[in-house]
Amino acid sequence: MSVFLNWCNIRCVRCQCSAMKGQSLCRMCYDALPFNRHACSQCALPLSELGTEYCGQCLVKAVTPFCVTAPFEYGGDLAWLITRFKYHHDFRAGRILLQLLLEHASFHSLGVKNRLLPVPSHPTRQRARGFDPVAWLANKLSRKMGWPLLRAIKSHSAPAQRTLTRHQRLQLSSRVFTLDEPAVGQNIVIFDDVMTTGATLTALSTPCFQETATSVKALVIARTPKGGEFDNMQANPGSPHDTSF
Numbered sequence: 221m222s223v224f225l226n227w228c229n230i231r232c233v234r235c236q237c238s239a240m241k242g243q244s245l246c247r248m249c250y251d252a253l254p255f256n257r258h259a260c261s262q263c264a265l266p267l268s269e270l271g272t273e274y275c276g277q278c279l280v281k282a283v284t285p286f287c288v289t290a291p292f293e294y295g296g297d298l299a300w301l302i303t304r305f306k307y308h309h310d311f312r313a314g315r316i317l318l319q320l321l322l323e324h325a326s327f328h329s330l331g332v333k334n335r336l337l338p339v340p341s342h343p344t345r346q347r348a349r350g351f352d353p354v355a356w357l358a359n360k361l362s363r364k365m366g367w368p369l370l371r372a373i374k375s376h377s378a379p380a381q382r383t384l385t386r387h388q389r390l391q392l393s394s395r396v397f398t399l400d401e402p403a404v405g406q407n408i409v410i411f412d413d414v415m416t417t418g419a420t421l422t423a424l425s426t427p428c429f430q431e432t433a434t435s436v437k438a439l440v441i442a443r444t445p446k447g448g449e450f451d452n453m454q455a456n457p458g459s460p461h462d463t464s465f
């Protein structure tokens with residue numbers, strides 16, 4: 221009986237209304253999440269026109285040299301959960317993000333027998349935060365999916381990425397990471413919380429391709445919509461996504 225009463229009293233983490241069964245959000249907050257239902261098949265950019273398969277940029281030149289899976293757009297309460305987790309050490313928000321990812325990402329498109337390669341946190345940021353949020357999520361995701369972790373280390377000290385143009389960042393990106401074990405013949409899924417420009421994911425894919433991985437894909441929780449880079453930086457001042465390597 222007490223278990224039943226406790227369950228009845230679970231409150232939405234966002235608005236304090238009664239949460240849905242098995243969820244940490246109420247129906248209204250859950251339905252308002254920015255699901256990325258219609259996205260570019262290559263880079264997962266949210267698309268506004270139904271019937272299109274690729275974004276304008278990927279039609280000219282692929283934004284990323286691998287397919288990206290992103291079940292949510294970066295915005296709304298999804299951005300609030302990420303901010304709560306990363307900058308306020310709210311691990312309940314981290315668990316909700318992981319649950320949402322597991323429920324809504326199209327894992328069938330990622331295949332099986334994968335290695336999970338989380339984007340490593342910048343050491344300075346990790347020290348400032350006291351933990352590595354992407355590694356925390358990746359450890360749990362690795363266990364849930366049965367995908368062993370693969371780790372990368374930053375191989376060069378790079379200048380502050382925020383001071384560089386997108387083109388300069390992409391040029392620099394090819395020599396920033398090395399893998400801590402061979403990737404030959406592996407199916408690699410690169411993992412990050414948010415993708416904005418794709419520069420970090422592309423940088424991390426370079427050693428995977430160089431080491432002749434069998435396949436390289438990327439999984440992120442949320443994809444910044446077109447024109448949303450500024451909002452992203454406003455929400456997370458000093459920590460823009462994709463520019464932290």
Ligand SMILES: [Zn+2]
Nearest residue numbers: 232235246249
């Ligand atoms: Zn709510």
Ligand SMILES: [Zn+2]
Nearest residue numbers: 260263275278
């Ligand atoms: Zn695209």
